[in-house]
Amino acid sequence: VGIIPIIYSLDHPDISTQILLACKLQFYIRHAFFQMMRTYKVLACIDRYALCSTNVHIRSFSQRKISIILIIASGIFWLLVVIFFGVVRTIKNNSCNIFDSVDLMIYTIYYLIFAGLLPPTLIIIFTMLVFKTLKQLRSRVKPTAENGERNTTTVLRKRDRDLIKMVFIEVMFYTISTLPFSVYLVYSLITSNISKSKERQQVESFVNYLTQSFIMYFNTALPFYIYFFTSPSFRKQLKRVIIKYYCFIMGKDMRLEQDDTTRTITAKN
Secondary structure: OOHHHHHHOOOOOOHHHOOHHHHHHHHHHHHHHHHHHHHHHHHHHHHHHHHHOOOHHHHOOOOHHHHHHHHHHHHHHHHHHHHHHHHOOEEEOOEEEOOOHHHHHHHHHHHHHHHHHHHHHHHHHHHHHHHHHHHHHHHHOOOOOHHHHHHHHHHHHHHHHHHHHHHHHHHHHHHHHHHHHHHHHHHHHHOOOOOOOHHHHHHHHHHHHHHHHHHHHHHHHHHHHHHHHHOHHHHHHHHHHHHHHHHHHHOOOEEEEEOOOOEEEEEOO
16 A cells, blocks of 8 residues: 555656545555554563563463454554544645644644654663563572573573663664654644745655655564664574474474574474
8 A cells, every 4th residue: 555656656647646535545544554563562562571570460461362452452543543634634736745734733743742752662661661570580590500590691681682672773763764754744834834836845745755655664674674683582583483484385394403502493304
């Protein structure tokens, strides 16, 4: 819904600026799923915290049944909320946007709070709570052997570092990718009643595309590369998954090689 019309418009007329229904529908579906993605990231952090919490009541939150309910409820919630912002969009000067100053102000405040501020803030808060809980759990680990103590503590600390590193880098890139569009919305709100030349409108249309579409889609692909380049444990898990499916497709058996400190999975010839 988002990428295909953009690719199609490279050498064809952009239907989102020609057909009003396409303008409204494209934004509605794209923005609803973007908001779902942001919500699911926050819920994943909350689930991580609940999973490792020492409090029984908090830990009971991390259940498959509750996760399914929250996923469905969040999806329905955003599909309903975003209807308003899809309806108020219209086509003007070959641009699909919100041109009414009141509606634009509502959308700007909504976006700054629910896309620019809340998601990264909640992710950081619950990640720090996870880190604090893991630190408490680590202090309770008392292996019998000196070697075991060193290895267990090292593994826990390494996982802590990987988790914190991944989340903070992801939040940093998320903020960088959402900030330009937030600034553009504030600028549009301030200049909504100003008479603009055709050249200025074209520049604003390009900036709108760059900040709302290009950078946003770029942001959705970033987490995988962030996890891959910052977390050795993620790379090991990815390698394990690739080998598993390779063995399944080729009909080969998996071979487990393990020593005192490492475990390696390879495919049997």
